[in-house]
Amino acid sequence: MTDRTAFPVLYRLRAVEWPGDWDFAFDRVKSRRVLFREYMRRAAVWAQAYSAETAWPFFDITSYVDPAFRLPPEAEAELAELLVRLPNVEVRNTCAGAVRLAELRGQNPDAFSGLPDLYEPLVRFYERGAEFARDDAGFLDLTGMRFRPGPLAVYLTTVPVTLLDDAVLDALDAAGRVTYYMSEDGQGPLLRRRALRDEQTDELFGRDLRWEPTDLIPESDEAVKAAGLAPLDELAAARLIGTIVAAAPGAVG
Structure with a gap:
């Protein structure tokens, strides 16, 4: 406030x-x-x-x-x-x-x-x-x-989520069950898989602060692990989205 x-x-x-x-x-x-x-x-x-x-x-x-x-x-x-x-x-x-x-x-x-x-x-x-x-x-x-x-x-002991503006919060909201992924080395984009009824959608959070379709998430859990991707919980995803939002052009520091 x-x-x-x-x-x-x-x-x-x-x-x-x-x-x-x-x-x-x-x-x-x-x-x-x-x-x-x-x-x-x-x-x-x-x-x-x-x-x-x-x-x-x-x-x-x-x-x-x-x-x-x-x-x-x-x-x-x-x-x-x-x-x-x-x-x-x-x-x-x-x-x-x-x-x-x-x-x-x-x-x-x-x-x-x-x-x-x-x-x-x-x-x-x-x-x-x-x-x-x-x-x-x-x-x-x-x-x-x-x-x-x-x-x-x-x-x-919980790590803070410090940026709570609408851009961050809106990016978290989506229909269906959501699983977030990030490269195990911390490099690369934030990814998510949304499962809703019989449909599955894979997306990437871009620097334009929009979720875009992606093919970077393999189909099986074994292939996801082999690709060097690790699941993130929602708080870690929120912190990462906040970092991206804060670094976006026009962001108020």
Whole structure:
């Protein structure tokens, strides 16, 4: 978030369609999962920094950072109007935290310079399909995908996904089951195979930030390995897409 005051964040959250449209969210389910996983990582970092491990992951961190902090009355009133529209306590806590932390950072921009922007991945998650929900089996429903959170310690060892703009997120979203590949030596393009029903599509992510058809992925797993290609998980793919996007002509550094 480039503007560290409460109102820009509040307006972004007010612009979300609550509750979310299922089709809109499902079309973005892959980018939403990456955003959610990155939020969990950042929340773990903040929880450790402010001894909030027992409240992790869906908390309003400002109550741990500065228990005496309060929003200006006008912002608090508008936040209260937003919160009554939200579907569950986890979403309410994190939306309140996003607005309040933005104001707190605006008052002292240098205070949290060593910490990641905590709520930005989750605000973007909400913008791309609104809420998540918890089920009785311990899973989270991300709309069309079930997600089981692991322990906090796991997220502290996860490599960050730092670039989360629309070009990166849109490149992650595609119909079907997606497998990413990269040369084992780290050279060459990012590849993906999409399987949807009886169809299979192989693609390459080009420097023009578009997926293009390719014949660089062999048919069988054995041939893929023999060709020196290794599968990548979605977070590694997101980081690589971010590197390509950042290096593209016209990118803002």
